[in-house]
Amino acid sequence: MRDECNECGGKGYEVLSTEKCPECKGSGKIKSVNLMDLSQNDVKNFLNEGSVCSKCGGSGEIEVRKQCPACSGKGASYRCDVCDKPIAGPIDGKEACIACGKIEIVHVLDNSCNQDELEVGKMYLAKVNNHADFGVFVDLNSNLRGLIHSSNLNIKLEEKAPVIVQVKEIRRDGKMDLIPRVIKDYQTVEVEKSISIRRSTELGSFTGKLVKIEGEVIQVKQTAGPTIFTISDEDGLISCAAFESAGTRAFPEIDADMIITATGEVTSRGDRLQLEVRSMKHLIGEKEVAVKKRIDDAIDQRAEPSDIEFLVESEILEKLRPAMRKVAKEIKRAIIRSKPILLRHHADADGMTAAVAIEKAILPMIREVNGPDAEYHYYKRAPSKAPFYELPDVTKDISFALEDAARHGQKLPLVVMVDNGSTEEDVPAMRQAQVYGIDMVVVDHHHPDEIVDQYLLGHVNPAHVGGDFGMTAGMLATEVARMINPDVTDVIKHLPAIAAVGDRSEAPEAEVYKQLVADRYSLQDLKEMALALDFEAYWLKFASGRGIVDDLMDLGDHKRHNDIVKLLCEQANAMISEQLDACMPNVKSEDLPNTAVLNVLDVENYAHKFTFPAPGKTSGEVHDLMCKKLEGRPVITIGYGPDFAVIRSKGVLMNIPQMVRELHEEIVGAGVNGGGHLVVGSIKFVEGMRTEVLSKLVEKIGSVGVE
Template identity: 60%
Template structure:
């Protein structure tokens, strides 16, 4: 490796001083001219006044110089080909290595152009003949040791050292056997200019040099496939040892490597047939890594967009949103797996699908048609926070992928969850395994998780609240990543607003934005269909079905499936409420709030739709209609939990949870959510005390 000397700027000399040229006295022109010695070109220059002083070359100045001491007059620094230390002499080896004999090992792509007569090479005995021994210098070069030059006959398969005596015009290589005692090995590679992945199609069938980072290794029934990423993209490189046997086992993921091979087209996709691949280290690796990082950082800059609706909160939140978009895009361009963990309701699902639709085309463009199976997963969470069950699955899958495909640990994007202390235990586990986390949420944050995550996008950090849904934020971030998806996802914020019953100004604006295509009833039906299907999907993402519900696939299926799911969901809700509504107990609190409670454990159907939270919400909606204009709270409780819904009551559920945890010893109170909508957990034996204290706090809250 060579680097230019900074002291002399590559000239090899240092200027000590400058003085007037003694020949031309500073004019830059010769003092006298002999016309009979001038060439025709010089005569032309003379006629044009262009003859220059040969001493100062027309500058009029004479420089006093000395060889640069830093680089030894070479103008550059060179590292020893053997040991890699920096040298300043004229040779290619440092002083110590130059004293030793050295043996050259030819890489598989080398041919006779890399051979030098008189140098010693490592070879492998390939066969015997009456006139001598054939020796392979690499897979494509074979030489002969004539029998007259053999003092013994080496066995087939033996590694021996040979000197190149001669290379005939027809390519025949004449060798002499050698036995160096004190020697140093030099690895000889074919010197080829580095090519980028983006330009490989121009070199089909030609030998090329590609340097980049190993992002995935797959062992097939035939070759080993290395996915190599550089500044411009990713390409699959195939190496074959034996059928199903791992080639180059020393090469690991995240290594910077140098590949020599031939680009070809396989099943319509570009692939490089590897001749050789080796791990780069030191300055070579650092230089490539820095180039890749700089290029990806530039490519990952989010698009400058105008939000679909006017919103002061979104404008204030824009820097965080842009950073979130950049983090996701960098993961895509680095072919780092991305897991989107989202709450399994209409808001969480629409927000996650918006990002999914934006990044899947990019993931496939960079990693190939099947890359979405290896580098992306969308996983719903039943709870509105990152549970231990969730992180356990994410870590397990990530470790399996790392073992099978040598993939990096993933980036986990938490959407419509992740903002509170409840998420901390799972986050701590993820961090131990090198999993990075980012949060995009609208639940009221308590600040505890912010030091654990790369970014936390939350309307509360811009003066907003839960009315600005995660579906709205996620859709706008998706547009920053990939503006081409705007048309297909622009209705998702309106669906999320209906699902979360948002009354924010942005909700009305997003609904109006798509009013020509989707009526309020259409949006409401989509939200209910998503909630209903999410219940039965459990922990599956249901990508195809969810896309149909949101009219992202087949328009003919969209209407049919939404109508059917609404029919089934409404029938289930009606059946549930027929059983539950008669068992709702109502009382008026000191602040005028109408508090309604329902024991969903004993007075609602279990293990079916709607679940306790949804059941409490449906009861709350009906009671709000009955008591229009009055402050109202509905509590659906079970043995060890309570779900809260409110209207017109100025509660702070996360704060209430903290107070209950402190005030009621032995109750194990935890939970949270939005300020006026949330859930609480506690130990079963303390239910009566917790609910009584909760009612007391609700009765002391402001109303209006």
């Protein structure tokens, strides 16, 4: 097998330097010439332009060359067709080493081959097609058919049976004369058409021509007609169609994630190019490793995040920049590889703004890579009711992902979690996802547990660099989105302000984000958008609500935005007022040893159920009223039910995740779990142990410091 020398590119020499041509002294032309030796046209050209120097070709320079040591000046390296060992060159017409040259070689033609690859005298493996009065027709591949004339038939040949034939003659009209050969010991050598590898960005220049590509199989989809393979190379995706018969899987040995080489004709299908495949092979060994590395390196470079300046000056953001770049790069890499994105977020204003910021950044890129309708196949956004990745969430996600993989040949998704994913409560779901090889990244501001990092490709959390929950997920995700796609900055730059108001952030960055959009939105506007998002999230349940959520965030028609926000706030405030009218007379207050005021409410018995606001929101509204009433004092509010408690606090130095861990260990049989932020969170427990858990919780709250 002949390979072009990698060192010299097939030239057989290396260029050491250039120097002035000694013949023309660098002019590129010969000053004197014998006109008697020139034709009339040559004389005319010479008189007009002068004669070109034959030594330098008119360049005025010559190359100082050195024979290529890698190929000894041959411009190529040879390997034995049988054992693949390096050899000096063909021996007796065979590209085989001395040992293998003693074995008869039978060539197997790839479907990309035509008569150009045939050589008279060589032997080929064929299949009997049909019998005729004057001989037997055999197929050397799907494109080549030859005749074994009856005068050369000395053995009986059955239809569809394999037969070794030797090429006796290839006539001018293209017809072949073949001789059957019976050989006991032989070695088969596959023959491919020798054509250059083309990249996806080059195919437009080769429409109607035969090309070869190398890449990774991203997707295999069987249609009622051909099998469609999506191949990724260094520059992009190539759609490849292979036809066996209607609805029959072509190249069944080729599957997703394989590194392959394919040969076929470039055709135009509407506004997209397609490769009509003649042959496709799974690459293995060193070739597979080299191609995969080449593609990975190119994709890695294309996935580099943009170097942006953050919308606000923040020491926390600067410290988080490496982690944010890592998450942004993983998301971009998934898009380039046509890996579906599943965006999971907490169902509140902060989680929704965080998710939509990333959504607006990635959808144009997904459409660019996979086509105008790609967002319906390669992207999904789904809210989580709890501020963590619950088992019902991951069960649905795995189920849908496996169905898509089986039905459409898609890769399993990259799960992007925002405003959840940092706590130990996420681990059970993460472990299930890991079993199926589902990758995950997290952008969150809940107090993190180190255990989750072993399940993540990237994790952005302000607590990792000395920050706290005041840096909301909406702020973090907006900056990550700008790293992915800076062009969306003007579209999403108001989302951090909505998140800051919705999550009641007191971080210094929150005020700057609000001032950044103060010319468009007043503080009241931001509060109303946050309330409308929380209200709509309650009714959306597990639906993404893309259209109406865009309107609530003012990402579409501005008049419709104003109208829907006004209407939803009117409805939400009426329901909150009704809920508070029922709740407030039933709030019980007491002073704790640390001077904080504790307010408790049984939301199971003294609040409307199965309507807005939910227990968590109800507890928050009660807490706000008590803080106004007790202004200047540290305040804790607990809204509890049969098996849960929601905690809100102000001016109290609590660590709710730590308290939850302590309660779990100290109260045997209570099944305590939960978490959240340091001073805002929730816990769950078994109903029969409610009294013990709440008593112990109040005891712990009363022992912590206050501001």
